[in-house]
Amino acid sequence: MDLLERSSALDELGGLLAAAAAGGRVVLVAGEAGIGKSALVRGFAERHAADVRFLAGGCDPLLTPRALGPLHYIARQTGGRLAELLASGEPREAVFAAFLDELVQSPRRQVVVVEDAHWADEATLDLLVFLERRLERTRALLIVTYRDDELGADHPLRGVLGVLPHGVVHRVRLRPLSGAAVAQLAQRAGRAAAGLRALTGGNPLLVTEVLAAGAFELAVRAGHPWFAGELASWLWRAGALPEVPAVAAEPYRLLLAGDWQAAASAWQALGCPYEQAQALAHGDTEACLQALRLLDGLGATQTAQRLRRQLRARGSLSIPRGPIRATAANPAGLTGRQLEVLRLLAAGQSNAEIAARLSLSVKTVDHHVSALLAKLAVGSRRQAAAAARRLGIALPRNGEPGDPS
Numbered sequence: 370m371d372l373l374e375r376s377s378a379l380d381e382l383g384g385l386l387a388a389a390a391a392g393g394r395v396v397l398v399a400g401e402a403g404i405g406k407s408a409l410v411r412g413f414a415e416r417h418a419a420d421v422r423f424l425a426g427g428c429d430p431l432l433t434p435r436a437l438g439p440l441h442y443i444a445r446q447t448g449g450r451l452a453e454l455l456a457s458g459e460p461r462e463a464v465f466a467a468f469l470d471e472l473v474q475s476p477r478r479q480v481v482v483v484e485d486a487h488w489a490d491e492a493t494l495d496l497l498v499f500l501e502r503r504l505e506r507t508r509a510l511l512i513v514t515y516r517d518d519e520l521g522a523d524h525p526l527r528g529v530l531g532v533l534p535h536g537v538v539h540r541v542r543l544r545p546l547s548g549a550a551v552a553q554l555a556q557r558a559g560r561a562a563a564g565l566r567a568l569t570g571g572n573p574l575l576v577t578e579v580l581a582a583g584a585f586e587l588a589v590r591a592g593h594p595w596f597a598g599e600l601a602s603w604l605w606r607a608g609a610l611p612e613v614p615a616v617a618a619e620p621y622r623l624l625l626a627g628d629w630q631a632a633a634s635a636w637q638a639l640g641c642p643y644e645q646a647q648a649l650a651h652g653d654t655e656a657c658l659q660a661l662r663l664l665d666g667l668g669a670t671q672t673a674q675r676l677r678r679q680l681r682a683r684g685s686l687s688i689p690r691g692p693i694r695a696t697a698a699n700p701a702g703l704t705g706r707q708l709e710v711l712r713l714l715a716a717g718q719s720n721a722e723i724a725a726r727l728s729l730s731v732k733t734v735d736h737h738v739s740a741l742l743a744k745l746a747v748g749s750r751r752q753a754a755a756a757a758r759r760l761g762i763a764l765p766r767n768g769e770p771g772d773p774s
């Protein structure tokens with residue numbers, strides 16, 4: 370994922386990792402919920418995936434959290450003596466010492482991440498104190514994330530932070546996103562940015578939620594089956610769909626219920642090969658190969674490439690190569706019908722006008738419009754028109770309905 374306005378924080382972490390080669394360091398990453406602490410750590414881990422061993426564990430928001438919760442997660446990654454001692458319920462001191470050994474002895478550079486320390490159980494707080502005092506013996510960077518706005522005056526984490534040795538500890542405080550970054554996120558989601566910075570205070574979680582849920586909820590409230598279905602399926606892929614909306618059009622509902630076969634047949638009956646292919650892509654290898662044939666036929670090169678990559682990752686052999694680019698139907702992989710609809714839409718016609726012009730039902734036009742918005746990866750008719758112009762897709766000639774001249 371593309372992190373905005375975090376390059377200096379990432380560089381700072383990189384500098385501390387380099388400094389840790391001469392003796393371990395601690396860095397505290399603090400900020401309110403959703404400000405991007407975990408995203409920063411993920412981005413850092415991605416940057417250094419090749420040359421650094423990341424051991425990460427989080428604290429859970431339980432009323433009675435499991436003792437040493439994060440260390441249990443870490444021990445699953447290390448295995449060995451640490452895991453054995455933890456599993457057999459050895460005294461804390463022995464477990465801590467085993468963890469320190471693990472850090473001292475590893476030949477690789479290491480980053481230990483303890484996430485959400487505001488929820489840490491007492492034993493984990495003890496572990497932090499233990500580690501911080503001995504970290505200089507290792508070459509590890511310890512990253513502790515926490516919500517600083519949830520630490521009341523008597524929060525036990527305060528006590529731990531208060532006794533940290535100077536010189537070993539650094540703080541990274543994440544700032545809200547600027548108006549420009551919020552506008553960039555809105556643009557990526559194909560939505561207007563007006564008022565969004567003020568509404569969300571630049572908190573990336575709130576920004577992404579407003580952008581994602583806003584459109585979806587509007588579509589559900591307006592009872593729009595195709596938009597609601599389309600957006601629901603995006604949220605579903607992102608793991609963020611609370612429930613399948615009853616209003617969603619049937620092929621989407623079938624897919625969200627896990628019946629990709631029935632969904633593909635429904636799309637086929639509607640004459641929508643692109644969506645049929647997308648449904649098939651959720652199926653077995655045979656279905657995926659059928660999806661590839663459809664996508665190649667449509668010239669939907671990017672989607673086809675993505676599917677080829679997925680198939681390769683699954684270990685499928687003999688994946689047919691796609692057609693060479695010149696044979697692709699058009700740059701965005703639109704069907705002939707969708708091209709016609711796009712030309713008229715770009716000329717400013719409403720769905721009802723397009724339906725009358727092409728002798729289709731308004732519902733069918735609605736569907737073509739939502740499909741072409743998805744293929745063009747845009748969120749509005751205005752952006753679709755702009756994309757059509759960019760792609761050189763012809764607009765209606767003079768004298769045709771909708772021609773403004």
Ligand SMILES: Nc1ncnc2c1ncn2[C@@H]1O[C@H](COP(=O)(O)OP(=O)(O)OP(=O)(O)O)[C@@H](O)[C@H]1O
Pocket residue numbers: 370371372373374375400401402403404405406407408409485516573574577
């Ligand atoms: N710099 C950024 N640019 C774009 N998106 C971001 C950025 N930082 C975070 N996000 C997105 O915002 C959401 C919240 O981020 P994240 O989960 O990292 O917050 P957090 O500070 O760890 O919150 P919590 O305290 O609840 O754990 C995620 O969807 C993440 O992808």
Ligand SMILES: [Mg+2]
Pocket residue numbers: 406407408484
């Ligand atoms: Mg987090």
